Amino acid sequence: MDAAQVDPQSAARPSDACRTRVVLDIVGDKWSLLVVRNLRDGPRRFTELKRAIDGISQRMLTVTLRSLERDGILTRTVYDVMPPHVSYELTEMGITLREATAPLLEWSVAHLARIDDARAAYDARTDPPMTS
Template sequence: MNVEPGELPPSAADACRTREVLDIVGDKWSLLVVRHLSQGSRRFTELKRDVDGISQRMLTVTLRALERDGILTRTVRNVMPPHVSYALTPMGMSLRVATLPLLEWSIAHVPDIDAARAQFDTRTQSDT
């Protein structure tokens, strides 16, 4: 195992905890929600409209998970009808900063990935 100078080797417990955190932020919707919240506080209906393809139930599940983990806050104002908004915490903003290069890489390489998939699919169809 290669360990950088000054870095402690990860324990099995650390590895499990790291996997848990990566599962949270690596699901299909979390980073997209974080991306939209990085532009400021949003209401549920705004997020539902902005996060293409997410169902109401999945948005609810995603928001609750991110709130539980301290990535965002949920604020309810007692007006009629109740006004609920979501905003990133400082930890959520740091997550956005940390994942921005990955999202930029994804956008830059979508055409390359589409081309590679088409080439692979054509090749594997001719193999059968």
């Protein structure tokens, strides 16, 4: 079994549950997968990523890039030139994350209109809200 494959029984051990959730936070984060997706064709500069990811603030992009670097998903390379040049690139682990999540992103794009329709229909209902 290679490093990218997971034995479902070992992944389900209670002792690993909290650690697995921490790793899955990368996938559930609002911006991380968009950064990973935008690095699919190779290294990019901060400004290129900022332009490519609609709605992300400079601060949030910085926080997301630092988090992904800390988790080993991407590398940050600083070039000793003037003006300073920094680029970001997926690591081997980042590439496997991109490959694993590409179908999820494709599904999201394919179903955006249906989700919008479902939300509009739900919001238009006159049913009282559910209470617990």
